Amino acid sequence: MGAVDSIWLGIGSALWLGILTSVSPCPLATNIAAISYVGKRVDRPVMVLLSGLLYTLGRTLSYFVVAFIAVRSIISVPAVSMFLQSRMNQILGPVLVVVGVLLLDVIPWPWTGGGRGFSNKLQGRVDKLGLWGAGLLGLVFALTFCPLSAALFFGSLVPLAVAHESSVLLPCLYGIGTALPVVIFSVIIAFVTNRVSRVFNALTKIEPWMRRITAAVFILVGGYYCLVYLFRVL
Numbered sequence: 001m002g003a004v005d006s007i008w009l010g011i012g013s014a015l016w017l018g019i020l021t022s023v024s025p026c027p028l029a030t031n032i033a034a035i036s037y038v039g040k041r042v043d044r045p046v047m048v049l050l051s052g053l054l055y056t057l058g059r060t061l062s063y064f065v066v067a068f069i070a071v072r073s074i075i076s077v078p079a080v081s082m083f084l085q086s087r088m089n090q091i092l093g094p095v096l097v098v099v100g101v102l103l104l105d106v107i108p109w110p111w112t113g114g115g116r117g118f119s120n121k122l123q124g125r126v127d128k129l130g131l132w133g134a135g136l137l138g139l140v141f142a143l144t145f146c147p148l149s150a151a152l153f154f155g156s157l158v159p160l161a162v163a164h165e166s167s168v169l170l171p172c173l174y175g176i177g178t179a180l181p182v183v184i185f186s187v188i189i190a191f192v193t194n195r196v197s198r199v200f201n202a203l204t205k206i207e208p209w210m211r212r213i214t215a216a217v218f219i220l221v222g223g224y225y226c227l228v229y230l231f232r233v234l
Helices: 003-022 025-039 045-076 078-103 112-129 132-142 147-163 169-191 193-230
Strands: none
Touching: 003 025, 003 147, 003 169, 003 193, 025 045, 025 132, 025 147, 025 169, 045 132, 045 147, 045 169, 078 147, 078 193, 132 169, 147 169
């Protein structure tokens, strides 16, 4: 695979990981709260769109800062960088398998349902900030990692960014992906409000299949990497 094809694959993977994160149960709860916050301005379409964009900017900024620090720290330490360059494929296999298992929801996480309570409390506190409150919601919600979103971010995005030495582009695309549902619903709320529930119901039905397909890909690719680079069977 050429360098150009490789970076495009990385771009697509980062965006897809962000989208998958956005419709996973815990982040979805915070996105629902953001949609309800944005929807309060339904009588002012421009404000709805601006709120959605500010929320996206807030999430993107948070993920960018965290990933930038993590990726730059790893790359800038010569010993770590050399180790990852020589062992990345061996590490990536087990990581992909673990993330795939987490995506299948085989392991129950009893605390994943608490996201909505926290998001509702925070939403009430930032109401007084008006339009800028959407940006603050994005900043804070991005940092409320649950096991699944943490696995996708630290277990998939960060290694992907390290492999491509991309501490800016891939994290930003991931952040945009995590906020994409809010942007879509902002447009719907602004222009076709009566279709919001229909689109949301469709999204919740699609999410399990998106997660399972991605999990299967992760497990298959991770298993292949383990066989080739870790156990040297193939």
